[in-house]
Amino acid sequence: xxxxxxxxxxxxxxxxxxxxxxxxxxxxxxxxxxxxxxxxxxxxxxxxxxxxxxxxxxxxxxxxxxxxxxxxxxxxxxxxxxxxxxxxxxxxxxxxxxxxxxxxxxxxxxxxxxxxxxxxxxxxxxxxxxxxxxxxxxxxxxxxxxxxxxxxxxxxxxxxxxxxxxxxxxxxxxxxxxxxxxxxxxxxxxxxxxxxxxxxxxxxxxxxxxxxxxxxxxxxxxxxxxxxxxxxxxxxxxxxxxxxxxxxxxxxxxxxxxxxxxxxxxxxxxxxxxxxxxxxxxxxxxxxxxxxxxxxxxxxxxxxxxxxxxxxxxxxxxxxxxxxxxxxxxxxxxxxxxxxxxxxxxxxxxxxxxxxxxxxxxxxxxxxxxxxxxxxxxxxxxxxxxxxxxxxxxxxxxxxxxxxxxxxxxxxxxxxxxxxxxxxxxxxxxxxxxxxxxxxxxxxxxxxxxxxx
Numbered sequence: 001x002x003x004x005x006x007x008x009x010x011x012x013x014x015x016x017x018x019x020x021x022x023x024x025x026x027x028x029x030x031x032x033x034x035x036x037x038x039x040x041x042x043x044x045x046x047x048x049x050x051x052x053x054x055x056x057x058x059x060x061x062x063x064x065x066x067x068x069x070x071x072x073x074x075x076x077x078x079x080x081x082x083x084x085x086x087x088x089x090x091x092x093x094x095x096x097x098x099x100x101x102x103x104x105x106x107x108x109x110x111x112x113x114x115x116x117x118x119x120x121x122x123x124x125x126x127x128x129x130x131x132x133x134x135x136x137x138x139x140x141x142x143x144x145x146x147x148x149x150x151x152x153x154x155x156x157x158x159x160x161x162x163x164x165x166x167x168x169x170x171x172x173x174x175x176x177x178x179x180x181x182x183x184x185x186x187x188x189x190x191x192x193x194x195x196x197x198x199x200x201x202x203x204x205x206x207x208x209x210x211x212x213x214x215x216x217x218x219x220x221x222x223x224x225x226x227x228x229x230x231x232x233x234x235x236x237x238x239x240x241x242x243x244x245x246x247x248x249x250x251x252x253x254x255x256x257x258x259x260x261x262x263x264x265x266x267x268x269x270x271x272x273x274x275x276x277x278x279x280x281x282x283x284x285x286x287x288x289x290x291x292x293x294x295x296x297x298x299x300x301x302x303x304x305x306x307x308x309x310x311x312x313x314x315x316x317x318x319x320x321x322x323x324x325x326x327x328x329x330x331x332x333x334x335x336x337x338x339x340x341x342x343x344x345x346x347x348x349x350x351x352x353x354x355x356x357x358x359x360x361x362x363x364x365x366x367x368x369x370x371x372x373x374x375x376x377x378x379x380x381x382x383x384x385x386x387x388x389x390x391x392x393x394x395x396x397x398x399x400x401x402x403x404x405x406x407x408x409x410x411x412x413x414x415x416x417x418x419x420x421x422x423x424x425x426x427x428x429x430x431x432x433x434x435x436x437x438x439x440x441x442x443x444x445x446x447x448x449x450x451x452x453x
Contacts, residue, residue, distance in 0.1 A: 008029075008055070009054070009055055009056055009058055009059050010025055010026050010027070010029070011023050011024070011025050011026070011058050011059070011062070011069065011073060012024055012025075012026050012032060012038075012051055012053075012054045012058065012076060013051070013052050013053035013054065013058050013061060014038060014040055014049035014050065014051060014052065014076075015049055015050050015051075015052040016047070016049045016119070017117075017119050018117060018119065018130075018166065018181075019166050019167065019180075019181050019182070021052060021185070022040075022049070023058065023062060023067060023073055024038075024040045024041070024073065024074055024075060024076045025073050025074070025075050025076065026075075026076050027075045027076070028076070028078075030076065030078070030079060032051050032054060032076075032079070033051065034051055034052065034053070034054070035050055035051060036050065036051045036079055037049070037050055037079065037080035037084075037085065038050070038051060038076050038077075038078070038079055038080060039076070039077040039078050039079075039080050039084055039122070040074065040075070040076050040077065041074040041075050041076075041077060042074070042121065044121070044125060044126050044153065045121055045122075045123040045125045045126065046077060046121075046122060046123050047121050047122045047123070048080050048084060048085070048088045048122040065185065065186075084122065087122065087123070087124065088122040090124070091120040091121065091122060091123075091124045092120060094120055094124075094150075095118045095119070095120055098118050098120075098127065098150055099115065099117070099118050101149065102115050102129065102146060103115050105142060105145050105146065105149070106142065109141060109142060109145075111137055111139065111142065112133060112134070112135060112137060113131045113132070113133040113137045113139070114131060114132050114133065115129060115130075115131045116130050116131060116132055116159070116164045116167065116168065117130045117164075117167050117168070118130070120152075124152075125152065125153060126152065126153040126154075126155065127150065127152050127153070127154055127155070128155045128157055129146070129154060129155065129156050129157065130157050130158075130159050130164070130167065131156065131157075131158055131159070132158065132159055132160065132161060132164050133158065139156055142156075143156060160187065161211040161212055161213055162180055162187045162211045162213060162216070163180070163187070164211065165178060165180055165209065165210050165211035166178065166180030166181045166184070167181070168181075169181040170210050172209065172210070174217075178209075178210065179216060179217065180211075180216065184216060187216065188216070188219055190213070190214040190215070190216060190218050190219055191214070192207075192214070194214075194218040194219060194222050195207055195214075195218060197222060197225045197226060197229065198218070198221065198222070198225050199251070199253070200218075225253060228253045228254055229253060231256065231273060232251060232253060232256070232258075232273055233273055233276050233277050233280065235248045235258070235276065235280075239260065239276070239279050239280070239283060239292070240283050240288050241262075241279075241288055241289050241290065241291050241292060242288050242289070242290050242291065243262055243290070243291045243292075244262040244263045245262070245263060246260040246261065246262055246269070246292055247260060247261055247264065248260055249261050249268055250268070256272055256273045256274075257270055257271070257272060257273070258270070258271060258272075258273060258276055260292055269291075269292050269293075271292050271293070275292070275293075279292070282295070
């Protein structure tokens with residue numbers, strides 16, 4: 001396969017002020033891009049617009065708007081330069097003052113017309129006045145006054161209210177820019193039947209747009225609704241049932257559901273469109289159904305039994321899952337308990353000849369019952385000056401004498417020493433000193449002790 005050839009269509013779509021679009025031929029095959037300002041040929045001079053579309057899409061748009069590709073299509077002169085843009089800007093600056101002055105002249109002449117917009121040509125030789133009116137207006141005197149006032153060629157053009165909204169622009173209730181000011185060119189007739197087919201409330205304030213007419217977007221989805229309505233039965237009269245006359249209240253076109261109520265009650269009953277057709281066929285034969293859901297009263301028992309079976313199946317389905325989860329959790333807990341107990345059984349035994357410890361000392365107490373010691377220390381406040389029992393002297397001191405003495409002198413206070421009664425020079429016994437406690441780590445002797453004095 002070779003490279004496909006590109007068919008360059010030589011007609012360009014150019015957009016002017018107010019969304020007006022015209023088609024021009026690119027005779028010189030200029031390299032144009034979307035948005036480029038170009039100078040085009042018009043009936044009375046030249047004008048400036050922006051390129052909006054080019055290529056094969058232009059051919060399709062021309063076929064849609066039924067525009068022939070003949071010699072009546074004018075040409076593009078060139079891409080607009082700086083001088084052309086400056087001259088065009090001067091012409092645009094005259095538009096708003098001319099609009100205000102034109103409205104004053106209309107009020108003076110008492111004409112029943114509304115001047116909506118003015119567009120000056122880029123060469124400043126012609127001005128087009130766009131107006132809207134409900135009736136035919138004789139504006140011959142107005143044209144003479146405008147031509148003498150502005151010294152320019154005047155053209156009056158009547159537009160509809162939708163075209164006026166498209167030229168002025170705005171934001172719709174959907175939050176986006178108006179369709180008529182962006183892409184919509186052909187304005188089709190919109191009727192209230194389009195709102196009825198779509199089950200919309202016939203509220204003029206909600207259905208009308210900024211132009212005061214029905215919204216053009218009501219026709220966008222009308223064909224889809226028309227196709228869906230084909231399967232909906234036409235309910236002209238109430239359905240006859242033993243429970244009462246059932247009247248139609250609401251219809252969901254896409255879900256194929258219809259809501260009925262007995263004798264204008266507030267309770268609505270939902271049935272499908274197929275069921276409505278069945279009831280209509282039975283009513284034509286003179287048969288009344290029991291209610292909207294079933295034909296006979298015996299069918300209610302079958303529906304109830306069916307519903308109970310479904311509920312029982314659901315109960316069985318969801319009742320077994322929590323039991324399995326609990327069992328699994330219990331097994332996991334048992335396994336975790338066994339795992340935690342295994343290290344206790346396999347704990348290493350103590351050596352047969354442990355080092356002898358001083359009876360009554362803190363080390364012996366902690367070795368005998370370490371867990372009890374820990375619990376005791378948790379409840380005990382951390383205060384180095386708290387009361388502690390006096391450690392008695394042990395008989396086995398041979399090993400302690402053989403051990404090397406610590407370098408620090410403060411460690412000697414850790415060993416219990418007998419406190420024999422001391423006598424003064426007068427033969428009186430000296431009272432026993434207060435209990436002394438070992439100092440903290442990296443801390444000097446107790447300044448309150450008697451030896452330091």
